[in-house]
Amino acid sequence: MNYRPVIAVVQRxxxxxxxxxxxxxSAMIRPLIWLLVIGAGFDAMLGRTGADSYKxxxxxxxxxxxxxFGAMLAALSTVYDKESGVMRxxxxxxxxxxxxxxxxxxxxxxxxxxxxxxLLVLLAILGYLGIxxxxxxxxxxxxxxxxxxxxxxxxxxxxxxxxxxxxVIMNLVIFPVxxxxxxxxxxxxxxxxxxxxxxxxxxxxxxxxxxxANLSMTGPGxxxxxxxxxxxxxxxxxxxxxxxxxxxxxxxESRYSVLIHVLARKGGD
Amino acid sequence: MMRDxxxxxxxxxxxxxxxxxxxxxxxxxDRLDLDIPTGEFFGLLGPxxxxxxxxxxxxxxxxxxxxxxxxxxxxxIGRRGVKVRGAIGVVxxxxxxxxxxxxxxxxxxxxMLAGLSRSVIRERASELLDLFGLHDQFxxxxxxxxxxxxxxxxxxxxxxxxxxxxxxxxPTIGLDLPNRKKIWRFIExxxxxxxxxxxxxxxxxxxxxxxxxxxxxxxGRIVKSGAPQxxxxxxxxxxxxxxxxxxxxxxxxLKGPLGDPILEEDRASFRFSGSPAELAALxxxxxxxxxxxKVRRPNLNDVFLWVTGTxxxxxxxxxxxxxxxx
Numbered sequence: 001m002n003y004r005p006v007i008a009v010v011q012r013x014x015x016x017x018x019x020x021x022x023x024x025x026s027a028m029i030r031p032l033i034w035l036l037v038i039g040a041g042f043d044a045m046l047g048r049t050g051a052d053s054y055k056x057x058x059x060x061x062x063x064x065x066x067x068x069f070g071a072m073l074a075a076l077s078t079v080y081d082k083e084s085g086v087m088r089x090x091x092x093x094x095x096x097x098x099x100x101x102x103x104x105x106x107x108x109x110x111x112x113x114x115x116x117x118x119l120l121v122l123l124a125i126l127g128y129l130g131i132x133x134x135x136x137x138x139x140x141x142x143x144x145x146x147x148x149x150x151x152x153x154x155x156x157x158x159x160x161x162x163x164x165x166x167x168v169i170m171n172l173v174i175f176p177v178x179x180x181x182x183x184x185x186x187x188x189x190x191x192x193x194x195x196x197x198x199x200x201x202x203x204x205x206x207x208x209x210x211x212x213a214n215l216s217m218t219g220p221g222x223x224x225x226x227x228x229x230x231x232x233x234x235x236x237x238x239x240x241x242x243x244x245x246x247x248x249x250x251x252x253e254s255r256y257s258v259l260i261h262v263l264a265r266k267g268g269d
Numbered sequence: 270m271m272r273d274x275x276x277x278x279x280x281x282x283x284x285x286x287x288x289x290x291x292x293x294x295x296x297x298x299d300r301l302d303l304d305i306p307t308g309e310f311f312g313l314l315g316p317x318x319x320x321x322x323x324x325x326x327x328x329x330x331x332x333x334x335x336x337x338x339x340x341x342x343x344x345x346i347g348r349r350g351v352k353v354r355g356a357i358g359v360v361x362x363x364x365x366x367x368x369x370x371x372x373x374x375x376x377x378x379x380x381m382l383a384g385l386s387r388s389v390i391r392e393r394a395s396e397l398l399d400l401f402g403l404h405d406q407f408x409x410x411x412x413x414x415x416x417x418x419x420x421x422x423x424x425x426x427x428x429x430x431x432x433x434x435x436x437x438x439x440p441t442i443g444l445d446l447p448n449r450k451k452i453w454r455f456i457e458x459x460x461x462x463x464x465x466x467x468x469x470x471x472x473x474x475x476x477x478x479x480x481x482x483x484x485x486x487x488x489g490r491i492v493k494s495g496a497p498q499x500x501x502x503x504x505x506x507x508x509x510x511x512x513x514x515x516x517x518x519x520x521x522x523l524k525g526p527l528g529d530p531i532l533e534e535d536r537a538s539f540r541f542s543g544s545p546a547e548l549a550a551l552x553x554x555x556x557x558x559x560x561x562x563k564v565r566r567p568n569l570n571d572v573f574l575w576v577t578g579t580x581x582x583x584x585x586x587x588x589x590x591x592x593x594x595x
Contacts, residue, residue: 008381016369088365089426091331093382094355 005095006103013074013107017114027070027115028122031062035128057222059128060210061183066119067142068149068178068203071112075153076169078104079160098247101154105243108150113142123215130216137228138213144235145206151242152177152202158249177203182211187225202238205231282307282434282466283328287337290323290489297323299489300337305468305482307433310460312477312497313470313484314573320489321470322362325438328468329359342433355383358432358465360424362439368412372403372422375411376429383430390429397425400462401455417448421455428459434466435459441476449476474569485573493576497569504567504575505540507548512536513559531574540567540575 017024039055048054081087090100123129156173180197181187181204187195198204209231211224224231283305290298298320305311313321326332328341330350339346342356366375373394380390398404401421411419420440428435440456441449453476460467469480477483477497484494493500509527511519516537520530527539541548541564548564555562 002384004381004384004386008378011381012367012370012374012378015374019369084368085361085363085365086367088359088361088363089367089379089382092329092354092357092359092365093379094351094384095382096351 002095005093005099006106009090009100009103010107010110013077013104013111014114016077017074017111023073024115024118027066028119030069031065031119032122034058034065035062035123056128056216058184059123059216060213061181061207063116063119063123063215064145064181064183064203064207064210065178066115067112067145067206068174070115071108071146071149072153072156072174074108074111075104075150076157076160076163076166077108078154078157079163083162097251101158101243101247101250105147105150105154105239105246108153109143109146112146112149116142116146120215128216130214132214134212134214137209138215140228140232141206141209141213144209144232144239147239148202148206148235148242151239151246154246155242158246177201180204182207182225186222202234205234209235280307281305281340282309283311283339283341283468285328285337285339288324288327288334288339289336290320290327290332291335296489298327298334301486301489301491303339303484303491305466307466308464309481310467310479311469311482311484312480313468313486314472314474314477314569315470315486316472319486321472321486322438323489324486325359325436325468325470329357329436330354355430356432357434357436358427358430359436360427360438360440362442364419364423366411366419366423366426369410371408371410372398372406372414373408375422376426379426380429385430393429393431394425397429400458401425415448417444417451420444420448420452424452424455424459428463428465431463432465434468437467437469439471440469441471441473449473453479474573477569483569485576487577493572500572501567501569504572505542506567507541507564508567508571509539509541509548509551509555510536510561510563510565511539511555511559512561512563516559519555519558529575531571538571538574540571 035055035058039053039058042054043049046054078087081090091097120129152173156169160169180194180201182198187198187204187208190198205226208224208226209228211222212228212231281304283303285301285303288298288301288303289296301320301324303324313324315321323332327334328339328346330341330346330353333347341353344352344356346353367378370378376394376397377387377390380393381387385393395404395407398407401424403418403421403425406414406418406422411422414422424437424440427437437456441452444452456467456469457479459465469477471477480497482494482496483500484491486492495503512535513519514535516535520532520537523539524530527541531538541551543551552562552564
C-alpha cells in the first residue's frame with residue numbers, strides 16, 4: 001500500500017474544513033457558548049468565582065466538544081461522499097477498501113485536532129488557560145480524543161444510508177455521548193445509573209484525559225476520575241474495535257453501494 | 270476458478286466466462302461470455318435495464334458476480350481486485366467528481382488515490398485538459414462547469430493514471446448533441462494517443478458506429494455481436510418504411526420475400542437487399558396503396574430492432590446466448 005491515497009483523503013478533508021467557513025465558525029462558537037454563557041450562568045447561580053469556578057471546570061469539556069463535533073462530522077461526510085458520488089473515486093482506486101475507512105478516520109481526526117487547536121488559541125486569548133499545562137498529556141489527549149471521535153463517526157457512517165438521518169445522529173449519538181460523559185460534571189458525583197452509563201461511554205475517558213492535561217487552573221473538586229493509563233487504554237481499544245468493525249462493514253457494503261445507488265436513482269440498468 | 274494470466278493481457282483485455290449476476294428474482298446479467306482483444310474499441314449496446322452497467326460493475330470489481338468468472342488485464346476479478354482496479358479506468362454514468370473542489374483538486378485527488386506523485390499528476394492533468402480544451406478551467410470549481418465540461422473532466426479523472434483499459438458507462442448520457450460530439454472527439458483523441466482498450470456502454474446506438482466491434486445485450490444476454498458495418502450490411506441495403514392505416518395486407522404480402530418487419534402503430538419497416546431497379550419498382554407499386562413510403566440506409570438501431578424483434582419470436586427456451594467472439 002502506497003501512502004499517497006491516505007494523504008489524498010486527509011488533504012481533501014482539511015481543504016474542505018477551511019473552505020466551509022461557516023462550519024469552522026460554528027465549530028468555534030458552539031464551545032464558546034457553553035463556556036461563556038452556560039459556564040458564567042452556573043457560576044452566578046452557585047456564587048462561585050476564581051479558580052474554583054464552573055467555567056474553568058468546563059474548559060477540557062469544550063475542547064473535547066470541538067473534537068467530538070469536528071471529527072464526527074468529518075467522518076460522517078463519508079455518507080455525503082456516497083450520496084454525491086465521490087465515493088466512486090475511492091472504491092475504484094487500486095487499494096483494498098478498508099483503506100478508505102482508515103484514511104477517513106485519520107482525515108477526520110486531523111480535522112478535529114485542527115479545530116481543537118484553534119479553540120485552544122481562542123481560549124488562551126480569552127484568558128481561560130492556566131500556566132501549568134502538561135503539554136505531553138495535552139498532545140496525547142488531543143490525538144486520542146480525535147481518533148476516538150473520528151472512529152465513532154465512521155462507525156455511525158457505516159450504518160447510515162443517507163444524511164437525511166442527520167438529526168437522528170445528532171440526537172441519538174452525539175448529544176448522549178456528550179452529556180453522558182464527564183464534560184459537564186465530575187463522573188464520581190453522578191447518580192449511580194448515570195455514573196454507570198458514563199463509565200461505559202468511551203468519550204468519558206477522552207474528556208478525563210483532557211482533564212489530566214491541566215488546561216485551566218484546576219480547583220480541588222476538579223480532579224480527573226481515572227488514571228492516564230486507563231484513559232489511553234480504553235480509548236485505544238475503542239478506536240481499534242470501532243475502526244475494525246467499520247472496515248468489515250465497509251468492505252462488505254462497498255461492493256454493492258455503487259450499484260444500489262444507481263438502481264435507486266435510475267430505476268434500472 | 271480462473272487463474273491470473275498476465276500473458277493473456279497482451280492479447281485479451283477482457284475475458285469473461287458465464288458471468289452472471291442475480292438480484293433476488295431478477296437476473297441482471299445472464300451467463301455473459303465476452304472476449305475483448307487488447308486495443309479494441311468495444312461497444313456493449315442495449316436499452317436501459319439490459320444489464321450493461323451491472324456487467325461493467327462486475328468487470329471493474331465493484332460488484333461480485335453470482336457465478337461465472339472474468340479476467341481483466343490479466344487478473345481474476347474475484348481474487349485480484351486491487352490489481353484489476355490498478356489497470357482500469359472507469360467513468361461512471363453519474364459523475365464521480367467533488368463539485369466543491371476545483372478541476373485541479375479533483376484530478377490531484379484521483380491521481381494520488383492511484384498512487385501518483387504530484388508532479389506526474391500536474392503534468393498529465395495539464396496534458397489532458399489541453400487535449401479536451403479545458404485548460405482555462407484548471408482552477409475553477411467543478412460545480413461551476415457546464416454538464417459537457419464536467420463530463421470531460423470526469424473522463425480526464427478516469428484516465429489520469431493511464432489505465433490499460435477504460436470503461437465508459439454511457440459517457441454522453443444527459444448531454445446535448447454538440448457536447449455529445451465533443452465527448453466523442455475527446456475519446457477518439459485519447460484512443461489515438463494512448464491506444465488503450467475501451468469498453469463502452471451506450472443506448473445511443475448511432476454513437477457506437479465507430480466501435481471496432483459491438484455486442485447487443487438484452488435482458489442480461491448478448492443477442493448479437495460483430496463489427497458495426499458488417500452487422501449493418503448483413504441487414505440489407507435499405508430499410509423501407511411504409512406508413513398507412515390498413516397495412517395488414519401489405520405486411521402479409523411482403524413478409525414472404527422481405528422477411529419479418531418491425532411493426533409500430535401505423536408503420537411497418539422492411540429490410541431490402543435488391544437492386545436499385547427492383548427498389549424503384551417496389552416503391553412505385555406501394556405508393557398508391559399507402560400514405561407514405563420512405564427508403565433509407567440501415568443503421569445500428571435497425572440491427573438492434575431486428576435482432577430483438579425477431580429474437581422474441583424465434584427464441585427457444587433454454588437457448589444459450591450467442592458468444593461474442595470474432
